[in-house]
Amino acid sequence: MTGKIDRRAVIGDKEPNTREEIVARALNIAAVKGLGALSIGGLAKELKMSKSGLFAHFGSKENLETAVVERARVLFFDHVLVPIEERGLEGIERVWALCDSWFDFVEQGILPGGYFFTGAYFQCAGQSGSIPRQIKRVVRDWRDVLWKALDQARWRDEVRMAVDAEQVAFELNSILIGAQWSQLMTHTDHTDARSAILAKLASLATEEIPASAFESVGSWKSYLDNRTE
Amino acid sequence: MTGKIDRRAVIGDKEPNTREEIVARALNIAAVKGLGALSIGGLAKELKMSKSGLFAHFGSKENLETAVVERARVLFFDHVLVPIEERGLEGIERVWALCDSWFDFVEQGILPGGYFFTGAYFQCAGQSGSIPRQIKRVVRDWRDVLWKALDQARWRDEVRMAVDAEQVAFELNSILIGAQWSQLMTHTDHTDARSAILAKLASLATEEIPASAFESVGSWKSYLDNRTE
Numbered sequence: 161m162t163g164k165i166d167r168r169a170v171i172g173d174k175e176p177n178t179r180e181e182i183v184a185r186a187l188n189i190a191a192v193k194g195l196g197a198l199s200i201g202g203l204a205k206e207l208k209m210s211k212s213g214l215f216a217h218f219g220s221k222e223n224l225e226t227a228v229v230e231r232a233r234v235l236f237f238d239h240v241l242v243p244i245e246e247r248g249l250e251g252i253e254r255v256w257a258l259c260d261s262w263f264d265f266v267e268q269g270i271l272p273g274g275y276f277f278t279g280a281y282f283q284c285a286g287q288s289g290s291i292p293r294q295i296k297r298v299v300r301d302w303r304d305v306l307w308k309a310l311d312q313a314r315w316r317d318e319v320r321m322a323v324d325a326e327q328v329a330f331e332l333n334s335i336l337i338g339a340q341w342s343q344l345m346t347h348t349d350h351t352d353a354r355s356a357i358l359a360k361l362a363s364l365a366t367e368e369i370p371a372s373a374f375e376s377v378g379s380w381k382s383y384l385d386n387r388t389e
Numbered sequence: 390m391t392g393k394i395d396r397r398a399v400i401g402d403k404e405p406n407t408r409e410e411i412v413a414r415a416l417n418i419a420a421v422k423g424l425g426a427l428s429i430g431g432l433a434k435e436l437k438m439s440k441s442g443l444f445a446h447f448g449s450k451e452n453l454e455t456a457v458v459e460r461a462r463v464l465f466f467d468h469v470l471v472p473i474e475e476r477g478l479e480g481i482e483r484v485w486a487l488c489d490s491w492f493d494f495v496e497q498g499i500l501p502g503g504y505f506f507t508g509a510y511f512q513c514a515g516q517s518g519s520i521p522r523q524i525k526r527v528v529r530d531w532r533d534v535l536w537k538a539l540d541q542a543r544w545r546d547e548v549r550m551a552v553d554a555e556q557v558a559f560e561l562n563s564i565l566i567g568a569q570w571s572q573l574m575t576h577t578d579h580t581d582a583r584s585a586i587l588a589k590l591a592s593l594a595t596e597e598i599p600a601s602a603f604e605s606v607g608s609w610k611s612y613l614d615n616r617t618e
Binding site: 192193194195196197272278279281282283284285286287296299300303327330331333334335337338339340341342344345352356 | 424573
């Protein structure tokens with residue numbers, strides 16, 4: 161193509177790393193201050209870019225927000241779910257690994273401010289629009305991952321058949337969110353919360369799994385190492 | 390006082406209802422969209438006031454936010470704590486009443502978007518500054534109210550002496566927050582969450598209280614009605 165260059169197309173299409181970088185920086189801001197704190201103008205200032213340059217990448221504040229939420233989603237599921245899929249964990253072992261990995265995600269500070277979606281969800285769940293829908297979808301997806309793992313554990317005879325998997329998914333999630341709440345207040349680690357998850361699993365488990373397996377994170381590891389498949 | 394009227398003083402001091410009204414409207418916005426969505430300019434537009442008129446009331450965005458958070462705090466404690474104080478409820482009965490009243494606060498939609506402080510807390514806890522401090526103080530005060538009630542229940546021999554009141558305050562709070570999380574997702578009521586609170590209390594109670602008292606909200610009420618003081 162010759163002649164007059166469309167500057168917008170050049171910025172938007174030819175510098176994908178820069179776009180990635182902008183989204184990463186924007187997510188760091190949103191993770192600490194909330195999505196509400198994102199503005200094209202403010203971000204342009206922060207990144208020492210022109211507003212029109214930024215606008216060329218996204219076209220609207222909403223597109224920028226969409227990209228930020230999507231990046232947060234990918235970071236979260238890449239960290240929490242993908243390794244568990246790769247290891248092929250199933251049933252109650254998978255349920256524990258999901259929760260453990262969730263704590264890990266918050267502890268490692270992969271997003272500043274902890275688990276981005278708790279704040280974003282409580283903030284936006286009452287609103288309509290595409291961004292709230294996008295955030296609610298991520299939270300629902302996470303609930304469904306827990307739910308299905310619990311259901312699988314029922315069919316594997318690791319969790320009692322009478323257990324309501326959806327209800328327990330909510331309860332486990334309450335422990336996760338509550339732990340984040342506590343940690344933000346007292347800066348304690350998640351040792352107690354991990355014990356609470358194990359205690360919850362102990363209360364659901366069938367006799368297939370010895371009660372001693374749920375005594376601590378260490379006992380759970382030993383149980384998994386020693387069980388005969 | 391005669392002579393030149395200071396317009397700022399007139400607006401700021403002589404029209405307290407208007408200031409109240411501005412704060413109420415601003416809180417309704419913040420409760421749905423988050424504190425980050427508040428701006429003097431946006432609010433002026435919404436209230437069909439001049440920016441300078443609004444500014445005269447508050448002097449800064451920070452002062453407006455402070456007033457909004459303080460109003461949310463007063464609404465919350467007026468609804469949840471004050472009636473319990475007035476009824477003189479103590480110990481485990483007080484613990485239950487606090488949780489029940491918290492659900493009530495969310496259910497009655499006294500603030501649009503539910504319990505303002507969950508979103509605000511998760512959003513701001515990683516930030517420094519006077520507004521995050523103010524929000525964290527409210528959340529800590531609420532934790533302390535639960536904690537003290539639990540501790541009182543221990544000394545009244547209603548809850549086992551070995552119970553860690555601070556830890557349980559966190560656990561009860563997790564159930565409250567988790568219930569709000571669920572409710573925002575599935576629009577269910579808080580029946581399950583109330584049962585979860587009663588089950589938690591049952592697990593802590595001494596033999597002074599019959600296990601049947603914790604079976605349902607109805608059984609708890611009957612127990613309280615029939616017990617001999």
